Amino acid sequence: MSPLATQLADIVGSRYVLTRPAETFVYTADGLPGYRRQPTLVVMPGTRDEVVGVVRLLAAHKVAFVPRGAGTGLSGGALADGAVLLALHRLRRILAIDPENRLAVVEPGVVNASLSRATASHGLHYAPDPSSQAACTIGGNVAENAGGPHCLKYGVTMNHILAVTAVLPDGSVATLGSADGEAPGYDLAGTFTGSEGCFGVALDVTVRLTRNPEAVRTLLADFTSIDDAARAVSAIVATGIVPAALEMMDQPTIRAVEASIYAAGYPVDAAAVLLIEVDGLAAGVEPDVALVDALCRQHGARTVRIARDDAERARLWQGRKKAFGAMGRIAPHLVVQDAVVPRTKLPHVMATIGAIAARHHVTVCNVFHAGDGNLHPNIAYNADDAAESARVHAAMREIMTLCVEVGGSVTGEHGIGLDKLDYMPLIFPEASLAAMCRLREVFDPERRANPGKVVPIRSCREWAGVPATRVARA
Amino acid sequence: MPDELAVTAPRAERVVARDAADVAGFVRDARDTGAAVRLAGRGTWLEAGGRVAAARHLDLSSLTGITEYVPGDLTLTARAGTTLAEIADATAAHGQWLPLDPFGDARGTLGATLATASAGPLGASVGLPRDVAVGVSFVSGDGEVIQGGGRVVKNVAGFDLVRLTIGAWGTLGAIVEATVRLRARPEADETFCVTVPPERDAIATLLANVRNAALEPLAAELLSPACAAGLGLGHRPVLLVRLAGNATGVHHQRSTLSKLATTAPAPSDTWSRLAQSDPVAGLVARVSRRPSELVRLWTTAISLGDVDAHATLARGIVRLRLPAPPAHDLFGTFDAADHWIIERAPLSWTARPGRMAPASDDLSRRIRLAFDSTGILNPGILDL
Numbered sequence: 001m002s003p004l005a006t007q008l009a010d011i012v013g014s015r016y017v018l019t020r021p022a023e024t025f026v027y028t029a030d031g032l033p034g035y036r037r038q039p040t041l042v043v044m045p046g047t048r049d050e051v052v053g054v055v056r057l058l059a060a061h062k063v064a065f066v067p068r069g070a071g072t073g074l075s076g077g078a079l080a081d082g083a084v085l086l087a088l089h090r091l092r093r094i095l096a097i098d099p100e101n102r103l104a105v106v107e108p109g110v111v112n113a114s115l116s117r118a119t120a121s122h123g124l125h126y127a128p129d130p131s132s133q134a135a136c137t138i139g140g141n142v143a144e145n146a147g148g149p150h151c152l153k154y155g156v157t158m159n160h161i162l163a164v165t166a167v168l169p170d171g172s173v174a175t176l177g178s179a180d181g182e183a184p185g186y187d188l189a190g191t192f193t194g195s196e197g198c199f200g201v202a203l204d205v206t207v208r209l210t211r212n213p214e215a216v217r218t219l220l221a222d223f224t225s226i227d228d229a230a231r232a233v234s235a236i237v238a239t240g241i242v243p244a245a246l247e248m249m250d251q252p253t254i255r256a257v258e259a260s261i262y263a264a265g266y267p268v269d270a271a272a273v274l275l276i277e278v279d280g281l282a283a284g285v286e287p288d289v290a291l292v293d294a295l296c297r298q299h300g301a302r303t304v305r306i307a308r309d310d311a312e313r314a315r316l317w318q319g320r321k322k323a324f325g326a327m328g329r330i331a332p333h334l335v336v337q338d339a340v341v342p343r344t345k346l347p348h349v350m351a352t353i354g355a356i357a358a359r360h361h362v363t364v365c366n367v368f369h370a371g372d373g374n375l376h377p378n379i380a381y382n383a384d385d386a387a388e389s390a391r392v393h394a395a396m397r398e399i400m401t402l403c404v405e406v407g408g409s410v411t412g413e414h415g416i417g418l419d420k421l422d423y424m425p426l427i428f429p430e431a432s433l434a435a436m437c438r439l440r441e442v443f444d445p446e447r448r449a450n451p452g453k454v455v456p457i458r459s460c461r462e463w464a465g466v467p468a469t470r471v472a473r474a
Numbered sequence: 475m476p477d478e479l480a481v482t483a484p485r486a487e488r489v490v491a492r493d494a495a496d497v498a499g500f501v502r503d504a505r506d507t508g509a510a511v512r513l514a515g516r517g518t519w520l521e522a523g524g525r526v527a528a529a530r531h532l533d534l535s536s537l538t539g540i541t542e543y544v545p546g547d548l549t550l551t552a553r554a555g556t557t558l559a560e561i562a563d564a565t566a567a568h569g570q571w572l573p574l575d576p577f578g579d580a581r582g583t584l585g586a587t588l589a590t591a592s593a594g595p596l597g598a599s600v601g602l603p604r605d606v607a608v609g610v611s612f613v614s615g616d617g618e619v620i621q622g623g624g625r626v627v628k629n630v631a632g633f634d635l636v637r638l639t640i641g642a643w644g645t646l647g648a649i650v651e652a653t654v655r656l657r658a659r660p661e662a663d664e665t666f667c668v669t670v671p672p673e674r675d676a677i678a679t680l681l682a683n684v685r686n687a688a689l690e691p692l693a694a695e696l697l698s699p700a701c702a703a704g705l706g707l708g709h710r711p712v713l714l715v716r717l718a719g720n721a722t723g724v725h726h727q728r729s730t731l732s733k734l735a736t737t738a739p740a741p742s743d744t745w746s747r748l749a750q751s752d753p754v755a756g757l758v759a760r761v762s763r764r765p766s767e768l769v770r771l772w773t774t775a776i777s778l779g780d781v782d783a784h785a786t787l788a789r790g791i792v793r794l795r796l797p798a799p800p801a802h803d804l805f806g807t808f809d810a811a812d813h814w815i816i817e818r819a820p821l822s823w824t825a826r827p828g829r830m831a832p833a834s835d836d837l838s839r840r841i842r843l844a845f846d847s848t849g850i851l852n853p854g855i856l857d858l
Contacts, residue, residue, distance in 0.1 A: 101765050151628070158634070158637065178813070180811065180813060181761075182760060184857065185857070194633070194634050242657075283722055283727075284724075284726065341626065342625070343546060343548075344547050411631050416631060428632060432632075436632050442840045
């Protein structure tokens with residue numbers, strides 16, 4: 001063991017410091033396929049004090065580190081290239097549930113879905129629901145400002161974070177935000193959310209809990225054209241109804257799902273299906289369901305199926321939430337892309353994506369949050385086939401450029417990480433990127449927390465000429 | 475509002491900006507000469523926050539106009555000086571609305587509302603500026619035009635300069651343009667007046683019952699007798715509840731509400747009259763804590779006398795509207811950990827509430843310097 005590893009072991013115990021390649025191998029990748037980065041070592045603290053101790057030790061040695069939750073992130077944010085990987089999955093205690101104020105205080109390693117299970121007896125849940133919610137952690141959700149299907153009505157992670165206690169990269173502990181009413185001053189909890197591990201490590205997170213809806217109705221509408229489905233989406237949103245979720249899946253996705261163990265009974269000959277959920281007070285839900293049903297039919301839906309019970313509802317959702325897994329049947333690797341376009345541009349963008357896919361001889365499976373224009377064009381492929389990989393990446397770059405050209409963003413919920421650094425200058429002018437660098441430097445003047453992510457280094461003018469060796473390697 | 479300017483900045487040099495380049499040029503010049511700058515929209519709220527001492531006054535009220543509005547996207551981009559009234563008119567034509575309802579009149583600007591993170595009763599549901607804004611352009615204290623966020627409703631690209639700017643009271647930059655998300659008008663939108671018992675325990679029970687009932691109010695605001703009287707609702711405590719959605723749902727919620735207490739329809743303009751009935755002079759301040767503390771805050775507030783006060787239930791905020799500051803120590807009457815935001819206070823009034831936690835104070839000061847390296851924008855308005 002290196003001297004650093006020995007000192008880390010003194011803090012967390014030797015079994016929680018991994019240094020041998022066979023042990024660290026699993027930590028060389030996260031949810032972003034095709035990338036492996038070797039951390040110098042993996043340290044897994046089990047308590048808040050251990051996290052603070054580890055970060056202070058790393059600060060004393062000027063060693064770079066990468067915080068990691070469950071490693072389900074899709075932008076490579078948890079990849080550690082020659083840095084220490086700080087794994088937080090052992091901090092999984094729910095510290096407090098306050099039903100009266102509808103909030104909970106949790107450690108960063110608490111799994112998203114387990115929080116909602118723990119609060120269910122109070123009739124409350126944690127609303128943001130990424131597809132990885134059975135595995136992903138609240139700390140990771142905060143770092144990425146994670147979304148999910150139900151964010152259409154309930155908002156993304158940022159909308160549900162009241163306060164964060166964080167250890168900053170220099171080892172100091174700061175309280176950001178407040179659960180106690182309207183605290184004056186900058187919205188530091190909002191600023192920390194989505195900072196992708198570059199601003200520090202959350203020690204505890206105070207989240208807002210949402211009352212469970214009294215009634216939930218789930219509809220599946222199938223269309224013979226994507227255009228019709230997209231127009232139905234706009235028509236529904238224009239009524240003032242805010243569906244809990246409004247998801248679209250295209251034919252390649254439907255076929256992948258129906259051929260898998262997650263088969264949900266989607267019609268395989270449909271060009272697209274919409275999975276629509278309406279929730280709220282029981283008395284108000286039925287008229288909304290009737291209106292959504294009518295609007296889908298007016299816009300060309302062949303059938304509109306309304307789930308009769310929880311089992312049917314769960315089955316309809318299973319196909320959606322496990323769609324990425326189902327694509328594993330098509331090819332060994334999968335690019336899960338994430339971009340946002342103005343909703344009115346959906347028909348044009350979907351048609352153009354189809355043309356791009358045809359030109360590059362790749363199959364794009366679209367499964368996405370249509371209600372807020374958050375696309376997930378996915379391509380299943382064999383990463384070991386160099387020619388195919390090149391076609392996939394060329395197609396993806398064209399798709400991202402298209403989304404930017406129509407006024408969109410390069411990520412709606414997965415983050416920039418490593419994967420999308422090159423796209424940042426497409427959507428932000430140089431002064432904005434430089435401002436982001438300055439903000440990061442407030443939290444981390446030595447650039448040791450998740451280095452090389454989110455903002456391209458070349459945008460940080462004041463850092464030009466600073467040798468990379470300034471950050472010591474462990 | 476030249477009279478107010480005369481009060482707050484006696485010999486200030488005043489410049490009206492026409493566009494973002496004007497703002498950037500003015501700020502750079504101020505920075506180079508070390509002059510502090512007071513940012514103002516329409517000047518309706520210049521007494522809000524801490525006292526600002528500035529030799530220069532930058533008027534942003536001419537940066538007006540909606541620059542992009544695609545109704546189908548439910549987003550709107552406007553220059554900072556655009557009034558909420560203008561946005562309301564433009565969006566109403568498409569059956570849409572911007573759910574920002576800060577107190578004060580509708581001549582208030584989008585930029586000031588976002589800069590001060592001002593929310594009204596709708597803040598309890600859909601009307602928090604941090605949730606409504608999706609993009610901002612601002613001129614930093616170093617004269618750079620910086621863009622945060624974008625024009626789409628969901629976006630996690632880069633560090634969040636939008637949340638950072640909302641509620642920064644202009645100390646990081648002058649907001650020159652913003653993109654906000656809109657909502658489609660619901661089929662039904664009705665307000666009801668619920669009779670509130672006078673005793674503390676009975677109030678607590680009613681508020682808990684309302685919170686736990688099968689209700690999804692768009693707003694629920696408790697009014698003191700003096701506040702209710704000013705709105706023509708009688709000199710008695712009143713709970714105003716706004717219910718929205720489809721007609722069946724609203725009808726059902728009203729029945730639910732009626733089972734909890736006597737409920738009567740309220741005039742539809744009650745909310746705008748509440749927003750516009752602030753005293754022309756005196757003290758307006760918000761005190762807050764977590765919602766479970768609301769009854770304590772409320773009881774403390776109304777123990778000050780027959781005061782004009784109203785409370786946003788879900789947010790744990792009591793807003794006091796006093797024609798003159800009280801003779802005794804107002805802040806000392808409340809808990810030291812309660813949070814205060816001063817919206818308006820007479821010049822003579824020097825009492826101050828507490829400060830932020832030390833760790834975030836240090837971060838906040840360094841963030842300020844990262845965007846305004848010489849600290850010229852609105853110095854003193856925040857306790858930094």
